[in-house]
Amino acid sequence: MSSHPSHVFARASLLASAVALALSLPAIAQDNAPDTDSKIEVIEVTATKRTQVIYEVPVAISAFSGDALAQQGITDLTDVGKFVPNLNVTGFSAGHTSSANPFIRGIGLQDHLVTTDPGVSVYVDGVYLGRQVGQNWNLNNIARIEVLRGPQGTLYGRNSIGGAINIITKQPDEVALTKATLAAGTRGRLKGDVFINRELSDTVAFNLNGGYTERDGLGKFINVPDAKYDVGETKEAYGRFSLKFSPTDDFSLVLTADANDGKGGLRPYTTLIDEVPTGAYYTGERFGEPTPAGPLRNTDVAANIYDNATGTREVTEVSNEASGISLTLDAGLTDTLSTRAIISRRSSEYKAGLDDDATIYALDHYPERGDADQTSIEWQLSGYYGDFDFVSGLYFFEEEGGNRQGEDSRFNGGANLLELDQKSTSRAVFVNLGYNVSEALRVAGGLRFNRDKKDVVANVGSGPFSASDSWSQLSYDLSANYTLANGMNIYGSVQSGYQSGQFPARPYCLFGNPECLVASDNITAVNYEIGFKGQLSSNFAMSLALFNTEYEDLPYQVSTTAEGGFSTTNLVVSQTSRGIEWESTLYLTDAFKLHTAVGWIDVDVDETEGVKPVAPLTPELTAAVGASYEFALPNGASLTTRVDYSFRDDMYGEPSSDEGRMTQLASRELVNADLRYSPANGNWSVSLYGQNIFDERYDNARLNTGDYILRILSNDASEFGLRYNVTF
Template sequence: MSKQKIQIKHSSRGKLTVLSTAIAFAMSGQVFAQNQEPEEKALDIESITVTAAKRSQVIYEVPIAISAFNGDALAAQGITDLTDVGKFVPNLNVTGFSAGHTSSANPFIRGIGLQDHLITTDPGVSVYVDGVYLGRQVGQNWNLNNIERIEVLRGPQGTLYGRNSIGGAINIITKQPDEVAVTKIGVEVGTRGRTKADLFVNRELTDSLSFNFNAGYNARDGLGDFINVQDAEYDVGETKEFYGRLSVRYVSSDDFSLVLTADHNDGEGGLRPYQTLIDEVPTGAYYTGMRFGSPTPTGPLRNSDTTEDPYDSATGSKEVTTVSNQASGISLTADWNWSDTLSSRAIVSRRTSEYKAGLDDDGTNFFLDQFPEIGEADQTSIEFQLNGYIGEVDFVSGLYWFKEEGSNLQAEGSAFNAGPNLLDLDQETTSQAIFANVGYDVNDDLRVSGGLRYSKDEKKASADVGIGPVFAQDSWNEVSFDLSANYTLENNMNVYASIQNGYQSGQFPARPYCLFGDITCFVASENITAINYEVGLKGMVTSTFSMSVALFNTEFDDLPYQVSTTAEGGFNTTNLVVSQTSRGVEWESTWKATESFTLHTSFGYIDVDVDEQNGVKPVAPLTPELTASISPSYEVELDNGGSIVARVDYSFRGEMYGEPTADPGRQTLIDSRELVNFTVSYSPASEDWTLSLYGRNVFDERYDNARLNTGDYILQILSNDASEFGLRYRMTF
């Protein structure tokens, strides 16, 4: 659900002193503030906003595991998308698959995410931008410019964030229009053909009307060639995109404001790098998809029929070499302050997204398994909140309505609707909810809170895999809850305990190969439920060292894994419904060793146990056991008043399985990966511009994003994240 932006007031708690402000910035390990003396930080307490629980809370008082990133620091560090953010949050893994599209970003938090991109599958981690839920990630390709803050909430968030947050939620908050006149320009050039430029303008037009505008262009060369398509428009993994966002704010009085926002992006590029590992497959398995006059194999397919360099592509089908994405949205947010203790908010939004992608599954020049694909989704949402205080009790309540209509169409070869479509999938989803959360300050040190949410979902879907359409509909409802307590210790450390409940509606199979009129294979799963037990400790251990640690145990019931096998004409994707228990520990810290040297660290460990299915024990897909990051930075003050800041970011992701089986024979174990970035920046005494030398993935680590064994071959989805070095210039005036 949306997160209402509430300015922190001077707390009535006696312990919110100068030290509390330092805690608020350092907590969650990744809130990167400017290096300041503790006395200067005290001035920042009123500007701190916490929106994770839709109420006024200093970040270290929020009784959940949360990481927060400051937008200006993200820009200085060169983090531009959710994939980059995922490298520095414990137990967060962001992968890309989605029919070979380069724009997809599928976040997994604590082992829960999105294995497939088709309209009948829902994400387990919800992503919000200024309170608007993004139902689909393919086609969005959200650029992290004009960002005030990013919050990553780990664990089920079913009370305040709704049905698709059983793993967690990612909340992106943009900079809102205000009276401060500012213009920011950024330019970045580098190896691998990196060309990037962005502009941000904020202006006040009248005492009651202001706006901000953000626009940019981002392009990067590919990693390989389409060796059998001489007229391919793009190289493998090449990307380019235009994007823009306009917000207008009208304030009629201190008690009422309106914000109208519109955004659009338009991207295009080459198919994501991937490789088909064949070993040896009889060609009879592929003959169904062949056409007269196309290249035909003379014997079994072998790895030698693909490419020696896995970042090249041997496909002979031009139709799958280009991917594209478009997304646009408009939203209206209205805020009322009815009194000093009562306020309300309404958010109305409309979003559309579409993409073109597709894979050549055999990965050869033979015309066998080429599957160009298009998809689209339209969503409308309305939310109304009523929030306030009654004495020591505060409350957040609301109503929510969401509707999504989407489709995926996969054709044989080049022409959609010219021959038998291999997949024609449509779904309409309607979701309604009512929620409330109440908090009570028992005393200056102890706070307790609890919430309830009632959700009702209905889905109507149809699927045609070329052998006849099937239709189905189903509905689900659930009551979610959460309970929490947090206590401020004498040393200002904060200890908390929480029970979080989450819910997700059932899902229809993504690619059901049903005989004509047979609906038995197109049946949705049951409600997906999650309950999380968590304890944590966060705060300032000393005046120069802050930390947060969380221990959790989460139990999931009726959780569907997507399992794909080859069928006549394409994939057959079914739901493997499991019960899963996840337990682990998460650590984040910030240590200011000296006035010049600061060290940020994060560490996540998760152990996932899945109940046996017919004597076979599945594993959680795309879930590394270990994640970690270390980020030292050092600042040198120059005689001319300027400064040089050097920063290194190291991130580690452990090995993981690409699908829900640990069978070594299926070869879907993905190796661990280690990435190193660096930035060296110079700023003059005026601090109105910064010039940075940067390096991304400086050791050119090549790694897998996903692996899928279909029974006939293995799809190895490769990263598009090669080494890159360049210069970045940012100016503010």
């Protein structure tokens, strides 16, 4: 552990805050007696792989009810990032419109190549999604979304050093239900979705969800007039089917299959050419050689930043397909012992790629294809004996994937080659043990041992090179949760996280250094956190968390133009993140509800090789406010209004805060609105909605390669429309 004075001060501040909070709690407990007429829905979550009321979980966690997602303007994972403290979801990934790159508390990954791993893990019904581009991100048939902030290395394993996102779908049951949603709006929005749940017999039930959505683009490919899609245009069909067999109350099998097929236009982006006397684009030379296009200026890029001036047809279109099948077994072995097994097989593939110079010239364009196949198996054994409870298990994960840039790619006017193949295998064993010291106090601890291996083959035009490496790590967590007389909870926890090392994403260093295909070391994280959460009264619930997280051997991605292509290397750093997070729900009246979420983070990165990096894509402040009011109409119908505001502070797109702040992304403010009419005793509703109603345009990422700056734009322009829901 580092003994840097700021680290010591941060820990002392957290301890002082905990003491002050503990001393004030008895007074709070006396002033706020439990109220049985609570207006606030009590949400149960499975963040610790067992069902708990959200206030009892010793983790900073946000939860969203599936039925309320549309009214809040949440249609995909990117939208979730607008309403969670210290969560920022960007899109980059070779310009693909389906990419979703979560950053929690300053930890994430904006790349997508198979040699990289995200720092935030995403699960759907307990199945880990190894790749975060091209997946089925349509948030339909959702029971709940849980966002866990901070390292989750014990129960969730590797690749959760920033946090984890759980998406839980609705399970088949005995209730006969059909729901349909139709939506149409500006920007060519069309969407249709249907959900059917039926019981086939006393022991068998199924549900089916399917839909189609499309939206127009934001610009034109001005030099490819017959391009199939516009810039940012999206079209996607998706479906999910679950079949549940439950012959007894103590045994069930759920078979689930899902698939999606998406197509569209390249994500909006532009290039800022470095117009300085030494700039390679500006002088028309690179590595001392004239570029085939000669000198370039910013006037060669499309005047409208949402248009695209590429002359390369291959990069105008993106596509993605994913499919998966899983089998989940739940069985009660005794009155106090149960087991669960989750077996899954998933495949995904995509086509995308940027024309980095963003001009008609065939200078720097990289059409790309990728695919990945993964198999995962998790077995859990859980139970309780007296005041003890436990969750234990074994985990296996294997992924094989690759990325290709070939003859249709160009660098400096010549052919560009990038071939990556990697096989990754992960095994783990874990246990978490809890003990109820008293009715009010629970303590828990957990251990997880991970072993990972990666075999990679890379070819950038100088011949294929292979490398292999393996890692192992023991992760741990300790926590204590105390429930006050009024039902409020105070907790303290120490959590560790782990991520295996990573090979370079674009190893063009192989041209001059065949030994550069080397993976980074283990990434480790230790998080110290205290929190206070629960219902202070029948109309007010809140959660407060203070954290200090220390990361070692954390690789930052640094991209430059190097001989042979667009090179990405790892800058390994030590980082300390500290901050505070607040969420609350307040009923001002029976009809008026107000939700707030605020996150503040301060990130300190140790100086490395004489350079003081900054944490990329990490806004210092995130905030969201949502207000809803339900009007009771004279005829028994209701009119519900909802307005949601989201703020994200400015941030840097890469680890360097370069002079002129060219890689700095400005802050952004978004407003969504929803007005819903529901008739008395009716089975339908109609909503007038608006997303990003003030048409805020903002950047998702920026990268400075030395010759030019890639400015990746959001695909999130304003949209207004009507949404019709019917249930029968």
